[in-house]
Amino acid sequence: MSRYAAFVLFLFVGLEFQLSHGTEVQVKGADKKLCLYANLTISFSVSYELAVGKNVTIKFPLPDNVTTDGSKCENTSSTLKLNFGAGHSWAVNFTSNGKKYQADSVMFSYNLSDSTIFPNSALNDTLSVTTKPQITDVGMDTCYSCKSTDEIQADLVNMTLWNVLIQAFVINGSRSENLTICSADVPVTTAPTTTHVTNSTSTAPPPTTTPTTTPTPTPTLPTPTTGQYSIKPDDNSTACLLANFGLRIGFKKGELYQEMNLEPNRTIASGSCGANSSELVLKSKDMIIMFTFTSDTKKFSLHALNFTAVGVPFSGTNNNLSLWEAEVNSSYMCNKEQNYTITSLLSLYTFNLQVQPFGVKKGLFSTAEECFLDSDLSFLVPIAVGVALSLLIILVLISYLIGRRKSRTGYQSV
Numbered sequence: 001m002s003r004y005a006a007f008v009l010f011l012f013v014g015l016e017f018q019l020s021h022g023t024e025v026q027v028k029g030a031d032k033k034l035c036l037y038a039n040l041t042i043s044f045s046v047s048y049e050l051a052v053g054k055n056v057t058i059k060f061p062l063p064d065n066v067t068t069d070g071s072k073c074e075n076t077s078s079t080l081k082l083n084f085g086a087g088h089s090w091a092v093n094f095t096s097n098g099k100k101y102q103a104d105s106v107m108f109s110y111n112l113s114d115s116t117i118f119p120n121s122a123l124n125d126t127l128s129v130t131t132k133p134q135i136t137d138v139g140m141d142t143c144y145s146c147k148s149t150d151e152i153q154a155d156l157v158n159m160t161l162w163n164v165l166i167q168a169f170v171i172n173g174s175r176s177e178n179l180t181i182c183s184a185d186v187p188v189t190t191a192p193t194t195t196h197v198t199n200s201t202s203t204a205p206p207p208t209t210t211p212t213t214t215p216t217p218t219p220t221l222p223t224p225t226t227g228q229y230s231i232k233p234d235d236n237s238t239a240c241l242l243a244n245f246g247l248r249i250g251f252k253k254g255e256l257y258q259e260m261n262l263e264p265n266r267t268i269a270s271g272s273c274g275a276n277s278s279e280l281v282l283k284s285k286d287m288i289i290m291f292t293f294t295s296d297t298k299k300f301s302l303h304a305l306n307f308t309a310v311g312v313p314f315s316g317t318n319n320n321l322s323l324w325e326a327e328v329n330s331s332y333m334c335n336k337e338q339n340y341t342i343t344s345l346l347s348l349y350t351f352n353l354q355v356q357p358f359g360v361k362k363g364l365f366s367t368a369e370e371c372f373l374d375s376d377l378s379f380l381v382p383i384a385v386g387v388a389l390s391l392l393i394i395l396v397l398i399s400y401l402i403g404r405r406k407s408r409t410g411y412q413s414v
Contacts (some may be wrong), residue, residue, distance in 0.1 A: 022163050023062050025082065027071045033173030035073030037143070038080055039165045042090065045158040048112060049122040060117055062090065078168045087111035087126055090159075092133065094168035096140065101168050103135035108157055129154035130272065132281055134288065134308050134315065135166075138180045143167040146182035153292055153304050153319055155277035186313035224248050226352045227264025230363070231271040231280060238363035240273035241293075242331070243280055246351035249287060249307060253314050253345070260286050260309075277303075278357040286310055292319075293357035300358050301325040305342055316346035324355055326369040331356035334371035 027036035042062035049055050063084050070081035070091065076098075081091040091107045113124035131154035138144045144166045152159040167175055224246035230239035247262040263284055271280040280291045292304035302323040308315040323340060326332040333354040340348040356365050
């Protein structure tokens with residue numbers, strides 16, 4: 001019996017280890033003490049061109065056997081670099097202000113000449129993509145913890161992270177037991193209210209507590225101010241991405257629906273421009289929102305949107321959008337208010353919108369492709385609806401008259 005119990009225990013422990021397994025690394029400084037700790041799981045999805053001219057997408061995990069060459073620890077900055085396979089690496093850069101730290105960028109480099117991962121690749125180059133993760137406001141003497149999945153997309157690469165535990169600045173060589181938990185892991189709770197139940201007897205029963213929620217009316221917000229945002233590859237170049245719009249975000253957390261406007265004069269814009277993928281990141285005191293645009297060399301569209309509310313444990317992501325579509329060498333424009341459902345809990349409202357993430361020349365918008373609401377044909381919609389309703393009424397009236405006439409004829413025959 002004990003042998004069976006030991007076998008069951010072994011299976012349980014083995015299963016638990018398999019489910020919680022990740023890539024664990026420890027980086028030590030010049031004093032041989034621990035200065036950076038990480039335990040995380042990453043899955044990569046990369047699209048590349050085959051020698052026969054077709055494109056394929058492959059998926060592979062971050063392996064266990066990684067090296068940390070290139071990682072470093074300094075007082076206000078640190079870098080975690082994980083090298084694996086035949087010339088592949090994943091690196092994240094952190095900065096600190098002495099009280100909190102954050103991740104500034106993630107870079108993934110992959111070697112297309114590695115036939116074990118990229119068989120029959122048309123290229124033998126090593127390519128790199130860089131983007132910004134949503135790791136912010138982490139306490140200095142804490143580990144950043146996020147068990148939920150976090151998808152990071154850049155160009156032809158999609159990185160999915162989960163079971164993440166990182167301390168970018170280890171103090172006195174000992175990893176902290178304190179955690180800064182990501183917003184996706186924070187449970188949604190409701191405040192309990194106390195209800196007193198009375199009956200006809202003289203002795204009242206003890207009060208019962210039932211969880212209830214009371215929706216708060218959404219305040220009426222003014223039309224958001226139109227902001228003008230641009231991304232330059234460097235200080236000496238003209239803009240490679242242009243975006244003008246007024247922006248409002250609506251999201252639901254529990255039973256509470258909230259809306260907030262993006263304030264342009266309190267917003268910092270950053271991003272990147274690529275041949276097939278460009279990104280615009282807008283960060284204000286209330287929100288961080290990332291727009292990812294993709295191109296198939298003929299048309300572009302908004303492919304992904306990532307939103308995080310600052311100070312509120314809420315975030316929402318959709319990596320399968322197809323909005324704001326236009327020709328690559330033109331811009332997309334829609335002056336009318338538009339409402340988009342990004343997820344079941346997240347909505348996007350735009351005003352006076354004009355974007356061009358590719359093919360910007362001399363820092364100016366190209367000819368705009370207008371949305372249907374702005375086009376001259378939009379006024380035909382209510383006319384068409386009115387005509388259709390009129391025809392329907394006429395058909396119903398004719399049917400009624402024919403039916404009534406047949407009814408009278410039947411009575412006469414009797």
